[in-house]
Amino acid sequence: MLYDQYVEELSKLPMTKELSFSESEYRLRVEKVRHIMDARGLDVLLITFTPNLSYLSGYQSFGSGWYKCMVLPREGEPVLHMHQLEIGPAVLTSWVGDVRGVPWSDERGAANGLADILKERKLENKRIGVEIKKPGLGVDLYEGLKRALPNASLLDASDVVGQPRMIKSEAEIDYLRSSANITMKALDAALPMIRAGVTDNQIAAVIYHSLINEGSEYFSTQPIVSAGQRNWFLHTTFKRTPIQVGDTVELEFGAAYQRYTSAICHTVAVGKPSPLVEARSKAINETLDLLFQAVKPGRNGHDIAREIGVGMNDVSPAPSATRMYGYSIGLGFPPTWGEELYFIREGIDLELKPGMTFHTVLAIDKPGTPGVGFSETWVVTESGYEILTAHDRELTVVDA
Known part of the structure; x- marks a missing residue:
């Protein structure tokens, strides 16, 4: 030709x-x-x-x-x-x-x-x-x-x-807001159908349908639904697993809008959660709250990570010094929405500037125990931050 x-x-x-x-x-x-x-x-x-x-x-x-x-x-x-x-x-x-x-x-x-x-x-x-x-x-x-x-x-x-x-334009941030809007609708669609007896595939199908129906393009990262023993481990997803009483179900997904993704992670407990699950959920969300109190232009990733990290040490198998408290997100193609441009963790002295966008996902996955994770996508502003995926981060508990 x-x-x-x-x-x-x-x-x-x-x-x-x-x-x-x-x-x-x-x-x-x-x-x-x-x-x-x-x-x-x-x-x-x-x-x-x-x-x-x-x-x-x-x-x-x-x-x-x-x-x-x-x-x-x-x-x-x-x-x-x-x-x-x-x-x-x-x-x-x-x-x-x-x-x-x-x-x-x-x-x-x-x-x-x-x-x-x-x-x-x-x-x-x-x-x-x-x-x-x-x-x-x-x-x-x-x-x-x-x-x-x-x-x-x-x-x-x-x-x-x-x-x-690294620094997003207003037009790019508007695309991230559009993605966040679609992402939140998919979360609202998925939560009511999680219960014992359904499979992780059925939950994933609702997420896929909602994201695409509301306007998402093909995803940079495929929606993650992790349940049963599969959510003992990081980076597992749906594989025909029936949901059982006592399980936690971790969801992580994001719509793609003009290739820009705002991602979210949320956890559902099926039946009364154990004290361990409750403690993990509390520690993760308190750490996220501390993060948003700490971030502002001019601060660097190392100082923020040291300031907020120690609260998870009592319930997490990973020490706070090894954790990442945010990674850049925005323009992406399969297989990942992560930009790998900057991070919030110890040893990173990159200064936060208005227009930087992050996905902060904190998850505790230890073999033999139910996994728990929550996240937000957010942008650094002139005065601090704007959470693009702001939602109720309390552990969702559904009847057995």
Whole structure:
């Protein structure tokens, strides 16, 4: 297939571009990245990490695991170099005008095609930033670039796009509010049907239906419903498990709105909860309350974590010093809504600034005992914080 002809035909169609933001906002993001490139002495940046590429170009697709790269030179227009299946989504959802394809059958692979673009731009002997520490830059691509561009300097630039992504614009925060609204409706739909005798799959089905029916896109993280012995362990979810009296059911999910997610975690006790479950719920929610008393612009993650953490030590198998009390959330693609840009935990001295967004989930899961977890998604404001998923965090208890 002649991909340049295919892109030209697509571009001539009377379609409405599906941009999440204005082209001017995307170009402002590009300029912020270019300032960082200047400081690093980079002539061009190869962006292969899907959330970063989406942040700068607008690209969205459920097939985001396929090869993709945004070639961002220090000057001139960027290029999107995409697997053939992703050309359509790139043309539809991105503002970038130069979209080029890589066919399945191309024996040279993506590396040579990418090298050709760099040669075309006279960048084959320059300082090239690559996202070495991020998913998307495979070994084959990296080694292929080194072979095809023997005189280039390939430099780690994994954190370049992440720096402007840390501070969300008002438009981004509005998307997180929209996500939170859908997420809360799904929680309201799920809680009444949790009882002994139903399965975790049936609970998950209600969450899926509500999220999608209310307007969510495909999820960055699949909804989690953990019950029975499965919620003794972190990161387990539904698997045809019948709910029994004495179980706790942990729910964690979030709607995706223009790829932005506000997540929530909540726990339900089926029948009268044990003193251990009650103690864990109390400790988690008191710690969350302390967190929101402590956060404000100018404070750093280390100090906040040390200040609020000790309250969980008596009921948690993990000491407070090893806990994470918040991670950045926002723009995401499967398999995770977590941005991995900043954290609230000991050893992290990053300063909180207005526009930073966090998901704080605190869970206690110890083999042999019912798991308990609660969370909120929130944003740092000029005066403190705004909880986007504010809800009743008391342990929900349903009759056996």
